[in-house]
Each structure stands twice: as structure tokens, then as C-alpha cells.
Amino acid sequence: MPNPKEHHAVVGAGLIGGLWALMLAQRGYKVTLYDRRPDPRKAGVDAGRSINLALSDRGWKAMTKAGVDEVVRTIALPVKGRMMHDHSGNQFFQQYGNDDQFIYSVSRGGLNMLLVEEAEKHPNVEVKFDHPCSGYSINDKGTVDVNFKDGSTIVHDRLFGTDGVYSAVRSTMVRNDRFNYTQQYIPHGYKEILMMPNDDGDYRISENGLHIWPRGEFMFMALPNPGGSFTCTLFAPFEGEESFENIKTDEDVVAFYQKHFPDSIEMLPNLIEDWNENPVSSMCNTKCYPWNDGGRVALLGDAAHAIVPFYGQGMNCGFEDCSILSELIDSLPENSSESDWSAMLGEYSRVRKPAADAILDLALHNYIVMRDKTGDPKYQLQKKIEKRIAEAHPDKWKPLYSLVTFSHIPYNEAWDRGELQQAVMNVVMSQSDIETTWESEEIIELAIETLDKFHSDSNSLARPTPLLSVDV
Amino acid sequence: MPNPKEHHAVVGAGLIGGLWALMLAQRGYKVTLYDRRPDPRKAGVDAGRSINLALSDRGWKAMTKAGVDEVVRTIALPVKGRMMHDHSGNQFFQQYGNDDQFIYSVSRGGLNMLLVEEAEKHPNVEVKFDHPCSGYSINDKGTVDVNFKDGSTIVHDRLFGTDGVYSAVRSTMVRNDRFNYTQQYIPHGYKEILMMPNDDGDYRISENGLHIWPRGEFMFMALPNPGGSFTCTLFAPFEGEESFENIKTDEDVVAFYQKHFPDSIEMLPNLIEDWNENPVSSMCNTKCYPWNDGGRVALLGDAAHAIVPFYGQGMNCGFEDCSILSELIDSLPENSSESDWSAMLGEYSRVRKPAADAILDLALHNYIVMRDKTGDPKYQLQKKIEKRIAEAHPDKWKPLYSLVTFSHIPYNEAWDRGELQQAVMNVVMSQSDIETTWESEEIIELAIETLDKFHSDSNSLARPTPLLSVDV
Numbered sequence: 001m002p003n004p005k006e007h008h009a010v011v012g013a014g015l016i017g018g019l020w021a022l023m024l025a026q027r028g029y030k031v032t033l034y035d036r037r038p039d040p041r042k043a044g045v046d047a048g049r050s051i052n053l054a055l056s057d058r059g060w061k062a063m064t065k066a067g068v069d070e071v072v073r074t075i076a077l078p079v080k081g082r083m084m085h086d087h088s089g090n091q092f093f094q095q096y097g098n099d100d101q102f103i104y105s106v107s108r109g110g111l112n113m114l115l116v117e118e119a120e121k122h123p124n125v126e127v128k129f130d131h132p133c134s135g136y137s138i139n140d141k142g143t144v145d146v147n148f149k150d151g152s153t154i155v156h157d158r159l160f161g162t163d164g165v166y167s168a169v170r171s172t173m174v175r176n177d178r179f180n181y182t183q184q185y186i187p188h189g190y191k192e193i194l195m196m197p198n199d200d201g202d203y204r205i206s207e208n209g210l211h212i213w214p215r216g217e218f219m220f221m222a223l224p225n226p227g228g229s230f231t232c233t234l235f236a237p238f239e240g241e242e243s244f245e246n247i248k249t250d251e252d253v254v255a256f257y258q259k260h261f262p263d264s265i266e267m268l269p270n271l272i273e274d275w276n277e278n279p280v281s282s283m284c285n286t287k288c289y290p291w292n293d294g295g296r297v298a299l300l301g302d303a304a305h306a307i308v309p310f311y312g313q314g315m316n317c318g319f320e321d322c323s324i325l326s327e328l329i330d331s332l333p334e335n336s337s338e339s340d341w342s343a344m345l346g347e348y349s350r351v352r353k354p355a356a357d358a359i360l361d362l363a364l365h366n367y368i369v370m371r372d373k374t375g376d377p378k379y380q381l382q383k384k385i386e387k388r389i390a391e392a393h394p395d396k397w398k399p400l401y402s403l404v405t406f407s408h409i410p411y412n413e414a415w416d417r418g419e420l421q422q423a424v425m426n427v428v429m430s431q432s433d434i435e436t437t438w439e440s441e442e443i444i445e446l447a448i449e450t451l452d453k454f455h456s457d458s459n460s461l462a463r464p465t466p467l468l469s470v471d472v
Numbered sequence: 473m474p475n476p477k478e479h480h481a482v483v484g485a486g487l488i489g490g491l492w493a494l495m496l497a498q499r500g501y502k503v504t505l506y507d508r509r510p511d512p513r514k515a516g517v518d519a520g521r522s523i524n525l526a527l528s529d530r531g532w533k534a535m536t537k538a539g540v541d542e543v544v545r546t547i548a549l550p551v552k553g554r555m556m557h558d559h560s561g562n563q564f565f566q567q568y569g570n571d572d573q574f575i576y577s578v579s580r581g582g583l584n585m586l587l588v589e590e591a592e593k594h595p596n597v598e599v600k601f602d603h604p605c606s607g608y609s610i611n612d613k614g615t616v617d618v619n620f621k622d623g624s625t626i627v628h629d630r631l632f633g634t635d636g637v638y639s640a641v642r643s644t645m646v647r648n649d650r651f652n653y654t655q656q657y658i659p660h661g662y663k664e665i666l667m668m669p670n671d672d673g674d675y676r677i678s679e680n681g682l683h684i685w686p687r688g689e690f691m692f693m694a695l696p697n698p699g700g701s702f703t704c705t706l707f708a709p710f711e712g713e714e715s716f717e718n719i720k721t722d723e724d725v726v727a728f729y730q731k732h733f734p735d736s737i738e739m740l741p742n743l744i745e746d747w748n749e750n751p752v753s754s755m756c757n758t759k760c761y762p763w764n765d766g767g768r769v770a771l772l773g774d775a776a777h778a779i780v781p782f783y784g785q786g787m788n789c790g791f792e793d794c795s796i797l798s799e800l801i802d803s804l805p806e807n808s809s810e811s812d813w814s815a816m817l818g819e820y821s822r823v824r825k826p827a828a829d830a831i832l833d834l835a836l837h838n839y840i841v842m843r844d845k846t847g848d849p850k851y852q853l854q855k856k857i858e859k860r861i862a863e864a865h866p867d868k869w870k871p872l873y874s875l876v877t878f879s880h881i882p883y884n885e886a887w888d889r890g891e892l893q894q895a896v897m898n899v900v901m902s903q904s905d906i907e908t909t910w911e912s913e914e915i916i917e918l919a920i921e922t923l924d925k926f927h928s929d930s931n932s933l934a935r936p937t938p939l940l941s942v943d944v
Contacts, residue, residue, distance in 0.1 A: 166647070174655070175638070178710075178754050182654040183646070238650075282650050 003336070004028030009146045009156035011133045012163030013037075015053075015108070016301030016318040018115030020162055022066050023326045025124035032156070033119060034146070036132035036163075040113060051192075052223040052231045053111070054079070054210075054312035055104040056405045062319035065326065068118050075111065076104035077224055083209030084374050089263035093209060094374075094383060097406050103210075103312060105223050133163065135172035136297065142338065144296050158341075159297045162318075165284055167303035173293055181288045186308060186364070188218075189244055189280040190235045195267055197228025204267045205230070212374055213261045217242065219371035220261050232268070235371065244280045283308045285360055290349040295341030298348060300325065305356035310367040311404060313359050317411070321352060351410075358412035362404065382425055385438050389447045396448060397421065424450045475808070476500030481618045481628035483605045484635030485509075487580070488773030488790040490587030492634055494538050495798045497596035504628070505591060506618070508604035508635075512585060523664075524695040524703045525583070526551070526682075526784035527576040528877045534791035537798065540590050547583065548576035549696055555681030556846050561735035565681060566846075566855060569878050575682075575784060577695050605635065607644035608769065614810065616768050630813075631769045634790075637758055639775035645765055653760045658780060658836070660690075661716055661752040662707045667739055669700025676739045677702070684846055685733045689714065691843035692733050704740070707843065716752045755780045757832055762821040767813030770820060772797065777828035782839040783876060785831050789883070793824060823882075830884035834876065854897055857910050861919045868920060869893065896922045 006029050010021045013035035021033040037043070055063075055076055063069040080102055081095040096103060119125045132149040136159055139145045144159045161169025174181050198204050203224060205211055211222035211230070218236035225231055237243040247256050253275050257265050265271065286306040292298045301318030328344050336344075373379045383399075390397045400418030403409060409417075427450050428434065428443060437443055478501050482493045485507035493505040509515070527535075527548055535541040552574055553567040568575060591597045604621040608631055611617045616631040633641025646653050670676050675696060677683055683694035683702070690708035697703055709715040719728050725747050729737050737743065758778040764770045773790030800816050808816075845851045855871075862869045872890030875881060881889075899922050900906065900915060909915055 178657045180656050182656075184652050184654075185650045 006030070006157035007032070009034060009144065009154070009159045011146065011159065011161050011169050012167070012301075012303065013112075013116050013127060013129070014162060014164055014301070015112050015115060015315055016322065017160075017162035018112060018119050019062060019066055019068075019319060020160055020300055020322050020325075021125050021127075022068070022115070022119040022122055023322055024160070025119065025122040026066065027326070027329060029124060031119075031125045032154075033116070033125060033127045034131040034133060034148075035127070035129050036149075036168075037129060039129040040109070051108040052105050052225065053108050053315050054223070055106050055111075056312065056316050058313075058323075058408060059316040059319040060104075061408060062323045065323055066118075068115065071114065071118070072106070072111065075114065075226070076106045077207070077226055078102035079105050079210050079224065080208045081210075082374070083206060083211045085211060085213045085261070085263060086375060087260075087262070092380065094380070097402050101402070101406050103405060105210075105225070107225065133168040135168055137172070138293070138296060142296070158295075161297065161299045161303045162301050164302040165286055165306035167299065169297065170288060170299055170303050173288070173297070173299075176293065179288065179290070181286070183284055183286045185282050185284050186367075187237055187239070188235055188367075189238050189282050190233050191244070191275065191280050192278050193232045193234065193268055193271055193274045195222060195230035195232050196270065201228050203228050203230070212370060213264065214371050214373070214375040215260050216372050218260075220264060232264075235367070238280070238282075250276075285364070287357065287360065289353055290346065291352065292342075292345035292349050295338050295343075295345055298325070298345050304352070305360065307356075307360045307363045308367060309363070310370055311359065311363040313363065313404065313411075317356060317359050320355075320408075324348065324352060354412040355410045358410075358415040359404070362411065362415055378429070381435070381438060382429055385428060385434075385443060385447075386421075386425065388439070389444050392444050393448055396451065420451070420454055423454060478502070478629035479504070481506060481616065481626070481631045483507075483618065483631065483633050483641050484639070484773075484775065485584075485588050485599060485601070486634060486636055486773070487584050487587060487787055488794065489632075489634035490584060490591050491534060491538055491540075491791060492632055492772055492794050492797075493597050493599075494540070494587070494591040494594055495794055496632070497591065497594040498538065499798070499801060501596065503591075503597045504626075505588070505597060505599045506603040506605060506620075507599070507601050508621075508640075509601060511601040512581070523580040524577050524697060525580050525787050526695075527578050527583075528784065528788050530785075530795075530880060531788040531791040532576075533880060534795045537795055538590075540587065543586065543590070544578070544583065547586065547698070548578045549679070549698055550574035551577050551682050551696065552680045553682075554846065555678060555683045557683060557685045557733070557735060558847060559732075559734070564852065566852070569874050573874070573878050575877060577682075577697070579697065605640040607640055609644070610765070610768060614768070630767075633769065633771045633775045634773050636774040637756055637778035639771065641769065642760060642771055642775050645760070645769070645771075648765065651760065651762070653758070655756055655758045657754050657756045658839075659709055659711070660707055660839075661710050661754050662705050663716070663747065663752050664750050665704045665706065665740055665743055665746045667694060667702035667704050668742065673700050675700050675702070684842060685736065686843050686845070686847040687732050688844050690732075692736060704736075707839070710752070710754075722748075757836070759829065759832065761825055762818065763824065764814075764817035764821050767810050767815075767817055770797070770817050776824070777832065779828075779832045779835045780839060781835070782842055783831065783835040785835065785876065785883075789828060789831050792827075792880075796820065796824060826884040827882045830882075830887040831876070834883065834887055850901070853907070853910060854901055857900060857906075857915060857919075858893075858897065860911070861916050864916050865920055868923065892923070892926055895926060 004027070008024055008029050008031050010017050010024065010031055010033045013033050017033055021031045024031045060069060063072050081093055084092045084094070116127060120127050134147045134149045136147055137145045139155065144156050145153045146156055146159055147153050159169065161167050163169055173179050195204060205222065207224040213220040218234065220232060220234050222230040222232040239245050247253055250272050253272060257271065284306055285308060288304060291304045300321040302314065304321070305317065307314050307317070325348050328348055332340055332344060386399050390399055398407070400414060400421065403414035403417055404411065407414065424447055428447050431437065476499070480496055480501050480503050482489050482496065482503055482505045485505050489505055489507070493503045496503045532541060535544050553565055556564045556566070588599060592599050606619045606621045608619055609617045611627065616628050617625045618628055618631055619625050631641065633639050635641055645651050667676060677694065679696040685692040690706065692704060692706050694702040694704040711717050719725055722744050725744055729743065756778055757780060760776060763776045772793040774786065776793070777789065779786050779789070797820050800820055804812055804816055858871050862871055870879070872886065872893065875886035875889055876883065879886065896919055900919050903909065
């Protein structure tokens with residue numbers, strides 16, 4: 001444990017900032033948590049509009065480390081699998097993992113508030129709202145001048161940027177020599193529609209599932225909220241034949257839903273109202289490197305790696321940053337020097353970068369899978385076969401979705417294992433009689449033999465791209 | 473020609489800004505050219521240190537359009553080819569193109585000054601130094617508030633960002649929704665060493681060549697200056713076994729040069745002095761899209777597309793931006809509307825983006841070729857064969873270097889043609905007896921037949937990557 005007299009700044013009181021301020025405080029540091037926005041408890045957040053996020057194992061691990069898992073559990077709704085809706089209104093359920101494995105739907109605003117309040121309860125933490133950061137500079141003493149938009153500066157020993165995709169902390173790093181940065185918008189946008197509870201106050205569709213209407217170039221989704229409603233989202237291209245730019249009138253909206261999601265219309269009485277009120281939002285990936293500026297500044301969460309939402313891992317990846325960085329801080333020697341900090345934050349950058357790059361790729365890829373593949377019978381058959389292999393050989397086989405969602409191995413290792421397994425499944429699915437033999441022991445044997453062969457011969461294995469069998 | 477009463481801002485009085493201000497003025501617009509730096513004529517530029525750039529056909533075309541080609545010619549030194557130096561001090565000359573084709577070594581500072589002064593002579597142009605731009609905003613009237621770091625704002629009808637790799641104009645666009653941006657540093661840096669004239673005031677090595685000492689992971693280069701000196705540059709990795717971080721003492725510098733460039737040492741009497749005085753500089757690629765903000769703002773040159781210097785095309789590509797945008801402005805209807813401008817600048821973005829992406833790739837690739845391939849006898853043989861094919865069939869074959877340097881076809885088309893020709897050369901060079909048969913007519917016939925075959929069958933042609941036969 002290094003010098004606990006240090007006073008750290010955490011810039012950005014979002015999900016990651018709230019948790020990270022608490023974790024630093026628990027390690028004995030004095031912490032000031034800054035946010036550009038007014039205090040949501042005074043400003044009155046729009047409670048009617050809620051974005052849902054999926055909390056899974058990596059996120060829970062960080063909650064447990066910080067001792068807030070029990071309280072978070074009170075606002076988290078377990079979701080057991082995905083429910084696909086076809087054009088005719090038929091529904092197909094697919095369980096995410098084993099019977100005791102769930103992802104948890106939580107409201108972004110609710111979880112954010114909870115984490116900031118848990119941090120604020122800690123005597124080492126002070127929270128300052130209405131403090132928009134404009135960047136930082138390393139001063140003559142080697143400590144950090146945190147700069148604010150009103151021209152003021154507050155000196156801190158170290159600065160942690162948890163200020164999201166448009167990070168002000170990162171905006172200073174972007175001007176550093178040899179700092180790499182990319183922001184890339186995808187050609188698709190999204191619009192939210194709220195599915196209200198029915199007249200009895202109940203859920204209109206099963207609350208045990210994440211509902212998907214996969215339709216090739218676009219898809220509609222619904223995640224349950226506590227209280228009977230669902231937050232629904234249409235993902236579609238901005239431009240093109242069937243796209244947001246071509247849905248102009250109320251009639252266009254109804255016609256589009258009638259054509260593609262006919263079973264959803266009667267469940268969405270406020271479709272037109274929400275459509276006209278809610279914007280089409282864009283989605284951006286960002287990558288940068290390094291995530292630290294010497295031993296004095298580091299980025300966590302979206303500030304370091306913003307990804308598209310299609311694997312439900314953006315928040316979980318940010319929470320995993322907190323777990324890993326807290327462990328690295330715990331491993332610092334007793335009287336840690338500046339070079340210890342510099343080496344440690346450099347290590348944090350190097351370890352986390354490939355993991356973040358991998359989940360970015362997985363998330364991008366999973367968008368194609370979700371909207372295009374989940375409705376495909378052959379894809380569904382493959383999932384069933386994979387489940388049988390995994391049950392017969394849990395030591396050798398774990399589906400990629402489980403590696404990402406229900407494990408703690410680095411995302412890049414999950415991705416590598418997933419690709420190897422997909423190469424095996426390509427062999428399995430190419431068996432001419434697979435539709436009739438899929439439940440046989442021989443198929444399981446074929447899979448494991450092929451896997452072993454690929455393992456022993458992994459240098460010559462051509463990476464199977466694109467992988468088309470990831471799921472949410 | 474659109475409304476000539478408009479008053480345009482050009483931000484950045486570098487090479488591209490100077491030329492572009494002049495071209496806008498020639499089209500009847502009132503122009504203010506801003507630069508963050510003080511007037512170099514008053515500030516006294518460091519004349520001893522000169523970066524050289526290679527002006528080639530694309531650049532000359534823009535000079536001619538603006539009517540400054542004659543005056544530029546007075547400060548440009550023709551270079552006919554490249555001169556390779558091997559470990560033993562042997563030199564091999566390779567001509568760039570036909571006997572009448574040259575690239576022209578010019579001093580960045582000298583050409584910059586000339587272009588800004590040519591612009592300033594035009595009655596429509598005003599130049600304001602000491603005006604560091606901080607960004608812009610589109611105001612309520614739809615015109616452009618150009619913002620400066622002192623907090624002042626000057627309103628212009630349109631804004632052109634020619635402010636280079638760290639563009640302030642682009643820094644506003646980066647915050648626009650759906651604006652894509654990448655900055656990527658390469659792992660290599662460079663350091664400049666000046667080769668003074670000999671005691672008689674003459675060049676120490678032939679001034680007709682761009683000298684290269686290709687050494688695999690690194691290389692040394694020399695470009696002639698008027699007056700007998702050469703500007704030399706060592707390109708090498710920042711980190712690693714043989715890298716800048718491992719050359720620490722004066723003895724290390726001498727040992728490194730003794731080992732790799734022994735023939736250069738006696739020509740560099742101030743090697744140690746320059747080494748210790750000059751920094752190791754980094755090299756960055758940037759990409760962005762779109763290059764315009766509606767019909768009001770556009771980027772030209774490095775502000776839109778900064779590339780590494782290894783094809784000698786960064787400046788030429790920026791000048792080509794000016795040629796093409798000037799032609800698009802000339803094609804606007806008489807009383808052009810805002811939507812005409814918006815469509816025209818959108819077209820400029822769309823047309824130029826693939827060309828800039830292609831020259832970025834070509835420049836990155838050419839670094840590998842220059843430092844690793846130019847010294848390879850097989851590579852040199854391939855160049856000789858290609859020259860024979862091109863001379864026998866000038867209508868069908870033009871080496872990639874010539875397509876890039878001595879033509880005006882878009883860089884992306886040059887790259888495509890170059891890859892096709894490289895695929896043909898792979899077939900030619902794989903002939904078992906090529907070392908003895910290379911001067912035969914059959915080899916030329918084989919090349920042309922293979923080219924025709926690939927052309928007629930181009931859909932099935934696998935793109936040959938990586939292409940390893942580009943040259944500077």
C-alpha cells in the first residue's frame with residue numbers, strides 16, 4: 001500500500017467514477033470526485049426515461065470487491081436468456097448459460113446514483129458537482145493541475161479520468177506526443193421506445209428474457225425494468241433504403257413496425273409519441289493508447305475504451321478496469337516511489353489494452369450476429385450442439401458467450417478461445433447429416449477430437465474470420 | 473463562380489494555406505489568412521536548419537494553376553533518382569522515371585515564405601500572424617465564428633482549415649456527432665543531421681540523387697539543399713535493441729554509424745554536435761471524415777490527412793486538394809445557394825478521402841520498402857524488368873512510383889494499378905531462370921499476357937498483400 005496521504009482527483013461521477021472513488025478511498029487515499037453536471041438529487045433527473053444496462057460477472061466481481069454487491073442486488077433484475085421474436089410473432093427462448101447463470105438488468109441512472117452515494121458515505125470522499133473539467137497539466141512539482149472550464153485549477157497528487165467517451169482528461173492526453181487515438185462512429189443509430197406495463201401493471205411480455213426482433217440490417221430489442229415496463233430500442237442504419245432517414249411521417253413509423261415487428265405494435269401504445277420525442281442517437285467506438293500519463297494520470301472506463309452496446313459489456317469492462325487497477329495499487333511496495341507508480345500504471349495500460357480491443361471487436365461483431373444470425377435455425381442448432389459439448393466436457397469447452405459474460409479470463413483470451421471453438425464448430429456443422437445426428441455421442445467426440453487436433457496444431461490454424469457465431 | 477463578395481478565412485499560413493489563400497483570392501473572394509505564429513520575416517526563422525520536401529507533378533500542377541510555377545522553380549533543385557549506399561560504401565543509382573522526369577528538392581521554409589508572400593501580393597488577401605485559432609462555431613446566421621485563443625471572434629462567410637496535423641479547426645469538428653478521427657504514431661522516430669559542403673563549398677556526394685542507406689529496421693537519408701549541403705535524416709525505432717533509446721553516449725553514436733553507415737562518417741564532421749542538439753521527432757498519421765462541416769467549413773492538407781514522409785507526397789497531396797477544390801468551386805453555378813456549397817464540399821470530402829487513405833497506406837508501406845528492399849538485388853532486378861516492360865508497352869504499363877509521382881490519376885487508382893502490376897511481377901519473378909532470361913522478349917510477353925489475363929479476370933484476383941515493391 002503506497003502513501004495514503006495522497007489526495008487524488010477522480011473526474012467524472014458516472015458509474016465507473018463512483019465505484020473508483022470508493023475503491024481509492026477504501027485504500028486510504030483522500031479523494032475528490034468531480035462531475036460537470038449538477039447534483040442529480042437536486043436537479044431532478046428525468047426518471048421516466050431509463051437506459052438499461054446488463055450487469056454480469058465481471059461487474060459483480062468489482063461490486064463485491066468494493067462491498068456494494070448486496071445493495072446493488074436490490075435494484076438488479078435477473079435475465080436468464082434471450083427471447084427471439086420472428087415475423088409471425090413466434091417466440092424462441094435461448095438460455096444464456098447454466099440454470100444458475102443470469103445477467104442483471106439495471107437502470108443506468110439508478111446504479112449511478114447508488115454508487116456515487118456509496119462513495120460519498122465514505123469519510124475520505126468529497127463529491128463536487130458543477131465542476132466541468134477542461135483538462136490537466138503536470139506542474140513543476142510533478143503533481144497534477146486539474147483545470148476547470150471556469151479557469152480555476154485544483155492541484156491533486158494523481159488524476160483518474162472516468163469522464164466517459166468525450167473525456168476531458170483524455171483531451172489533454174490526445175495532445176501528448178505519441179498518444180494514439182481513434183473515434184469511429186458506426187453507420188447505425190438507435191431510438192428508444194418505452195413499453196408501458198399493461199392495465200394490470202404487469203409486464204406485457206416475459207420479464208425473464210432480453211427480447212430481440214432480429215431483422216438483418218436492423219433489430220428491435222426490449223430489456224425489462226422493475227415495475228412492469230420495458231425499455232425498447234430500435235437499432236437501424238442512419239441512411240439507406242430502410243433507415244431512420246426514410247421513416248419520416250407517423251404513417252411511415254406504423255408501416256415500418258407493421259412490416260417488421262407486427263407483434264410489437266399492440267404492446268407499444270405510445271410508439272408514435274416516443275418516436276417523435278426521442279432522438280436518433282449515434283454510437284461511437286474509441287480506442288487510445290497509452291491509458292496513463294506517467295505515474296500521475298490514468299483513464300478508466302469509456303474514457304479509455306468506449307464500445308458499442310451489443311455485447312452488454314461496456315460497463316462491465318469499465319468495472320473490471322477498477323478491479324484490476326485496484327489490485328495493481330495493492331501490489332505497490334510499502335513506500336512506493338514515483339517510478340513504481342509510473343511502472344504500475346504503464347503495466348495497467350499494457351494489460352488492459354488488448355482486453356479492451358477484444359471486447360470492442362466482439363461487440364461490433366455481435367451486432368451483426370444479433371440482428372442477422374439469432375433468428376437463423378442453423379445458428380440455433382449450433383447453439384444446442386455447443387451446449388451439449390460444454391455439458392459433456394466442461395473442462396474443455398465453454399461457449400464464447402459464457403467466457404465473456406460468466407468468467408473473468410481476459411476478453412482477448414476469451415476471443416481467442418471462441419475463435420478456436422468456432423473453427424471446430426465449422427467442421428461439426430459441415431457434416432452432411434448434422435440435422436439428424438446432432439444429438440449423437442459421435443458429434444461430441446468429433447468436436448473434442450477436432451479441438452484437440454487444433455490445439456496441438458495451433459500454429460498452422462488459420463484464424464477463422466469473420467466469426468459469425470457470437471451471441472448476446 | 474459563386475458570390476465573390478464573400479469573405480473567407482483560411483486558418484494556417486503554411487504551404488497549403490498560402491497557396492489556398494491565393495487561389496481563393498484569384499476567384500474573387502476576399503480572404504484573411506491567419507496564423508498562430510509570428511511573422512517569420514520579423515521573427516527571424518532559424519535559417520540554418522532546413523527540412524527538405526520533394527515537390528513532384530501533383531504539386532507542380534497546383535503551382536501552375538495559381539501561376540506561381542515559374543517563381544517556385546527558382547528555389548527547386550531537380551533530383552533524378554535514388555542513390556543506394558551499401559555497407560561497403562558502394563553506390564547504386566536508380567532513376568525515378570524517364571530521362572526528363574525529376575522530383576524537386578525544396579526547403580519547406582523557403583517555399584512556405586514564397587507562397588505566403590505571393591498570396592499577400594494579391595489585393596484580396598490580408599495576412600494576420602499572431603492569431604492562434606482555437607476552433608470555430610456556426611452562428612445563428614449560418615456563417616462562421618472563427619474563435620481565437622485570446623477569446624476574440626471574427627465572423628467569416630466560410631472557413632478553410634489548413635492548420636496542419638494538430639489542426640484547431642479540426643478540433644471543433646472532432647466534437648461533431650458522427651465525425652470519425654484517428655491519430656496513429658508509428659513506432660519509429662527521426663533525427664536530422666546536416667551534411668555541410670566540403671572545404672571547396674561543393675556537395676560531398678552527388679546532388680542528383682536522393683541518397684539512401686537502407687538497413688532493414690532503420691535507414692539514413694540525404695536530400696540536397698541549394699548551396700552544397702545535404703539535410704540528412706536517421707529514421708529508426710524509438711525502442712528496441714538498435715534504437716534511439718539505446719544510443720546514449722557520443723561513443724554510441726559513433727559506433728552506430730561505424731557499424732551501419734561507415735562511408736557517411738567522414739562526410740559528417742558535425743555528427744555528434746547535431747545528434748546532441750537535435751531532438752528525436754515522432755511521426756503521426758491522421759485520418760478523419762468528413763472533411764467538411766456542411767457548406768461552411770472544409771479542411772485541406774495535413775489538417776485532413778497527415779501522413780508519414782516516406783513517399784514524398786504529403787505536401788503534393790495537400791496541393792492536389794487545392795487543385796481539386798478550386799475546380800469544384802469553379803463548377804458552382806452562377807448564383808450558388810447554400811445547398812450548392814454544402815453538396816460541393818460533401819463531394820470534395822467523398823472524392824478526396826479514398827485518395828488520401830491510399831497515399832497514407834502507400835507512404836507507410838514505402839517505409840518498409842525503402843529501408844528493407846531497396847538494397848535487395850532481386851528487388852533491383854525487378855525494377856529493371858519493369859522499366860523494360862514500361863518502355864515496350866507505355867500504354868499498358870506504368871510503374872507504381874511513376875503513377876504516384878509523375879501522374880495525376882487519383883492515388884487510390886494508382887494503388888490499385890500498382891497492386892495488379894505487382895501481382896504480375898510476382899509471376900514474372902517466380903520464373904526459375906529469371907536471372908538469365910530477364911532481358912528476353914519472352915519475359916515482356918509473359919508480363920503483358922499475365923496482365924491481360926488478370927484484367928479480364930479481375931474479380932477473381934486475390935489482392936496481393938503485403939505489396940513489397942513500392943519505391944521512393
